[in-house]
Amino acid sequence: MIEVNELTKRYGDKLAVDHLSFTIPQGVVTGFLGPNGAGKSTTMRMMLDLDRPTSGSVRIDGKQYGQLHEPLKYIGALLEAKAVHPGRTAYNHLLWLAASNRIPTRRVDEVLALVGLTAVAKKRSGGFSLGMGQRLGIAAALLGDPKILMFDEPVNGLDPEGIIWVRNLMKSLAAEGRTVFVSSHLMSEMALTADHLIVIGLGRLLADMPMNEFIDRNSRSFVRLRTPQPERLLDMLSANGITALQDGAGAWEVEDGDMARIGDLAAEHGVALHELSPQRASLEEAFMRMTAEAVEYQTGAPALQPAQQQEPEPAAAWGAGWKKES
Template sequence: MIELDGLTKHYGDTVAVDDLTFTVRPGIVTGFLGPNGAGKSTTMRMMLDLDNPTSGTVRIDGRHYRQLQDPLTYIGALLEAKAVHGGRSAANHLLCLAQSNGIPRSRVAEVLDTVGLSSVAKKRVKGFSLGMNQRLGIAAALLGDPQVLLFDEPVNGLDPEGIHWIRNLMKNLAAQGRTVFVSSHLMSEMALTADHLVVIGQGRLMADTSMKDFIHQNSRSYVRMRSPERERLLGVLRDAGIHAVAVGDGSLEIDGVPAERLGELATAHNLVLHELSPQQASLEEAFMRLTAGSVEYHAHDGEPHAAPGRPPWPSQPQQPPQPAQSPGPAVAGPDTPRAAGWGADWREKRS
């Protein structure tokens, strides 16, 4: 369990994290969301004592990180995948971490196998791709078989198979009763992975709720109906005291009435329906709606702005000027992880 109580961080006059209080509970995947600059990375760094809070506290299973003996056996984290000495092999990098935290050498091979890097265990990390670095960072987080895990953008650089693997890994870790806290900007993936959401904006807590409730509270839910007898359907709904809005594609949208009730009403009046579908916003739409006022960096749709002192961007690509041609004959030219597996439980071996 991770507990934050009034956690605050100032950088001069800038408030990066502002009085955050929430609890990350075991047994579920908790997603950590917020716009760029919201304070997510700073919050996660303070959880690991990489940054000191200006005020407030954060505890891992009741203790500060600095009070943990052999901390990798309590909490594992992936914050910056490329923060690895490039001259070391993958196996030696993990071995250094293992030896500094009282973890047996055998655990290195186990986690490399778990993340699918056994075949490159002896290769130097400087030759790794971004996806391979991500897998190595995840291996480091799993090394101590911890009960608490932090992942910051864990799917960066992973291919579709890798994304599917890390999603199932996080779900499996939570199902084992571990605390799993994951930050990501990839909303479609977060919607498939997280059970609970913590959302911050400009350093302040904006939501701490289940995935289902977050989408329900921050989006419009309605039922769409479509019938070849639209006018008669409108009349039936009107007589039942139900307000329907006609939209451009010929369908009707109804708020606040369950689809089951609408279907029963249509059946009772022998109405043919071509569509009866509950509609709900995606996590991305709900997130955008909640955080619209706390976005720090706003981009603009449309054509890019020209830099000062330069001419405006052309609306159409322009051809470079052609050199003048002297008269003469025409010249002919060419046609223009493996699935997640923990291996042996080494904790039993060392007991």
């Protein structure tokens, strides 16, 4: 079990990580989500004792990482692709790692086969593509057959095939009872892989809950209406105590609206409707809304305009992925 307790990292007068506390549940995939610059990588580096916290602590089964004996057998980590000497072959890179933790040499061949790099094992890693570098990093993380795995943005720069491969790998690792901790800045990616979610923004904890709960809490449902007679529609709705908001794209939205009732009312009052549809805001939006105040590098336009800029995906499309898992 990994416990992060009041972890803080200060660079000059800038707080990168701000009294962050959470516990990573065992045997599941935990998504570590936050916008770029939220402090995800800094937190992970402190978990591995690479960076020294300003205050606070990380405990892995009660121990600091630096106190672990042969830590590769305990935690495997992929922090960045290509943390490899370009002149060394993939095989030799894994060989020195294995030697340092007394991992048998045959395990090197095993993990190379597992990530599909056997054919290029004796090639120097300088010529590897980003995807191959990422696979080598994952092979290094798996080398010691660890109970806990940490991946920092593992799908960055991967092609669609590679993304699916990483996704399935993480799920199968968790299915084997391992704890998987994976960071991402993409909610959509996490929705497909994670069972538990930890969201941070500007170094602070924003959410720490099971994925299902996050979806229930944060997915906004509404009814979208389009009409050539907006005044009549609005009069009709307000007379019936229903509030509609303009979405900026010529349509109207009724939060948690009862679609049948609105349709009946429109028929009754002879209001022509061009659209009457149920909508669900995507998790991406929920995530953006949550982190809106905590985004470090704001663009000129307001970060959040719910449901207006993008066509929200139909509920079935985003729900299908995680529902299969639960």
